[in-house]
Amino acid sequence: MRIIRLDSTESTNKYCKLLELDSVEEFTVVWTPRQTAGVGQRGSHWESEPHKNLTFSIVLHPSFLRAEEQFGITMALSLAIKSYLATINSNGIAIGIKWPNDIYVCGNKICGTLIESTISQQRIATAVCGIGLNVNQTTFPDWVPNPTSMANEWGCEYDIENCVLPDLVQHIATHYAMLRNGSRKDMEQQYYASLINYQRTARYLYHGNAIEATISGIDRFGRLLLTLSDGTEIISEVKEIVFLDILNS
Numbered sequence: 001m002r003i004i005r006l007d008s009t010e011s012t013n014k015y016c017k018l019l020e021l022d023s024v025e026e027f028t029v030v031w032t033p034r035q036t037a038g039v040g041q042r043g044s045h046w047e048s049e050p051h052k053n054l055t056f057s058i059v060l061h062p063s064f065l066r067a068e069e070q071f072g073i074t075m076a077l078s079l080a081i082k083s084y085l086a087t088i089n090s091n092g093i094a095i096g097i098k099w100p101n102d103i104y105v106c107g108n109k110i111c112g113t114l115i116e117s118t119i120s121q122q123r124i125a126t127a128v129c130g131i132g133l134n135v136n137q138t139t140f141p142d143w144v145p146n147p148t149s150m151a152n153e154w155g156c157e158y159d160i161e162n163c164v165l166p167d168l169v170q171h172i173a174t175h176y177a178m179l180r181n182g183s184r185k186d187m188e189q190q191y192y193a194s195l196i197n198y199q200r201t202a203r204y205l206y207h208g209n210a211i212e213a214t215i216s217g218i219d220r221f222g223r224l225l226l227t228l229s230d231g232t233e234i235i236s237e238v239k240e241i242v243f244l245d246i247l248n249s
Contacts, residue, residue: 001027001169005161008050010037012057013116013130021118021126024059029169031056033160035132052137053149054160058172060127064180067119071222072179073127074101074115075191080175081111081133082194084168088154094248096196099215099224100238104196107246108148110134133168135160146246192217201229202245206236210244 002025009015012030014037034050048055065072078097085095085103096104103111114130134149136157150158158164178187192198198215204226206213213226213234224236 001025001029001173003165004028004030006030006032008032008034008036011035011130012055013114013128016057016059016128017116019059021059021128024126026059026061027169027173028059029056029165030059031165048132048134049137053135054131054133054164054168056165057128057130058169060129060176061125062127062176062180063120063123063125065124067122067124068221069184070115070117070124070127071100071218071220072184072187073117073124073129074113074222075184075187076175076179077101077113077115077129077131077172078103079187079190079194080172081113081131081168083175084171085110085150087167088150090154093153095194096248097191097194098196098243098246099218100222104146104246104248105148105153107248108146110148110150110153129172131168133164135164188218197243197245197247200247202243202247204244205242206234207240 006015009032012032012035016030032055035048035055062073078101081103082095082097089095093106098104101113102109111133115127117127118125134147136151137149138151140147201212201214204211204213211228213228215224216227217225219225224241226234226236
């Protein structure tokens with residue numbers, strides 16, 4: 001594993017995409033203590049106070065996955081982050097995955113990811129996996145929705161470079177190996193067990209309309225499957241739906 005440390009950069013994902021990705025060693029990690037223009041899902045800005053949080057990207061070459069199996073990477077990454085947080089979760093608070101790949105603690109967002117892939121011959125040639133984990137930041141701008149951090153939840157300061165980064169990357173490596181070794185079914189079961197609102201009625205905005213629905217699953221393309229109270233089934237892409245209720249198990 002190669003680690004590239006940048007004093008500052010707009011976005012670690014953007015930096016990775018400037019590299020010759022085909023020749024970059026798998027599990028190359030690019031991280032910075034100061035990310036000035038991080039990007040999240042839906043093109044949103046990722047807010048991060050300099051030197052307080054972990055912002056990094058990992059370059060993968062998951063050619064063992066077909067293009068339509070990309071959601072396997074999302075599951076592996078989400079479960080790895082949850083698994084890492086479980087190791088420091090001394091007070092046993094609820095940690096869940098909000099579809100598709102945000103990590104929530106007690107109803108507040110602690111981590112987001114952004115996976116950008118390239119396809120070659122119907123296989124995933126490269127996947128640049130960006131991760132933003134709130135670590136030591138304790139206050140956030142008012143416009144950031146429902147944020148929290150490791151320091152807020154567990155009451156101490158963490159060594160980002162020497163502890164959090166290598167420990168989290170090790171969890172990612174373990175779950176990525178599970179995906180490579182064909183353990184997708186087991187991974188799906190773990191993902192559903194961690195999925196916020198799974199099989200529970202909650203409120204959403206779907207195409208701008210308020211609905212009550214129950215998450216029934218994820219299809220093979222990673223789209224969210226929901227069932228309305230009248231039995232109608234809908235399939236949602238990320239940009240089509242907004243969670244109004246975050247129901248922790």
